Amino acid sequence: MPQKIFIFSGLGADHRIFHKMNFHEFEPVFIHWLEPMKNETIQDYALRISQQITEPNPLVIGISFGGMMAIEVSKFLPFQKLVLIASAKSKQEIPLFYRVLGKLKVPLFFPMEWLKKSNRLSYFVFGVSAQEDRKILDDIYNDTSPTYLRWALNAVCTWQNETITQNLLHIHGTNDRILYFSNIKNAVPIPNGGHLLPLTETQKLEELILNFLR
Numbered sequence: 001m002p003q004k005i006f007i008f009s010g011l012g013a014d015h016r017i018f019h020k021m022n023f024h025e026f027e028p029v030f031i032h033w034l035e036p037m038k039n040e041t042i043q044d045y046a047l048r049i050s051q052q053i054t055e056p057n058p059l060v061i062g063i064s065f066g067g068m069m070a071i072e073v074s075k076f077l078p079f080q081k082l083v084l085i086a087s088a089k090s091k092q093e094i095p096l097f098y099r100v101l102g103k104l105k106v107p108l109f110f111p112m113e114w115l116k117k118s119n120r121l122s123y124f125v126f127g128v129s130a131q132e133d134r135k136i137l138d139d140i141y142n143d144t145s146p147t148y149l150r151w152a153l154n155a156v157c158t159w160q161n162e163t164i165t166q167n168l169l170h171i172h173g174t175n176d177r178i179l180y181f182s183n184i185k186n187a188v189p190i191p192n193g194g195h196l197l198p199l200t201e202t203q204k205l206e207e208l209i210l211n212f213l214r
Contacts, residue, residue: 002027005059008066011152016136020202036151046072074165084170086195090162093183102157169212
């Protein structure tokens, strides 16, 4: 039987951003985002969502906010190996501007309908130019729960983690306009890569991930 890889997708994203990737001898298992409970902390949410991981010492991939959530899960469910893609390992890697927004509680009141409408600016920020990739981004955000989106955005801006997970590979695009490469420490760079690397830098990402997991 193929070994499973449990995959946490990003803020407002799902399995569709991995549709180009070939995991070869591994079986991808995509973690499904849950609707957050009222005033739920990221730690409590991590405990709930961890129930979808059905094997001990799992192999795990997390992209963007999914990487942050994977780190929270790893605090009580040890991982064999963890791959972070376009993510952050600690609060120090979150842009200062986001942290200020979190302190001011801006995400709790931000109009979510603004984030759910893709446009040229959002395509630029996420680093997608191909029409096929833009269509995937459009579909994902149309399908994303506003309640979850608001909660996750606030969780990113208020994340306090300072614990660095072991057995970790961090892959990050040098042209990431969401989580800036200049803030990231000890990551493998993808030159000119944006935020949605599984869509735009598929082959490079596959090679790095498979070499690490094998």
